[in-house]
Amino acid sequence: MNEKERRQVKKVAKELLSTLKTEKLVLDWRKKQQAVAAVKKEIEDKLDQELPDSYIPEIYNEKCNLVFQHIYDSYAEDNHSIFEATA
Secondary structure, eight states, X not given: OOHHHHHHHHHHHHHXXXXXXXXXXXXXXXXXXXXXXXXXXXXXXXXHHHSXXXXXXXXXXXXXXXXXXXXXXXXXXXXXOTTSOOO
């Protein structure tokens, strides 16, 4: 990947996380099959539309799975991440 593609990937990641946090990561989203499917679809659609062409189908599928797993593991409660400090 060149520098332009790296910037594009970072932009896509930020936009995707913002969309997920505002629209898809609702309270107890991991317990609702429809909500889980909506998160997966949003990830797949966004990455399909905006990842650089250098992402061949195999890499695209791998990235979709990795992103979903990260979101699933990191955002257990509504749109708050495990990385946010608790006060």
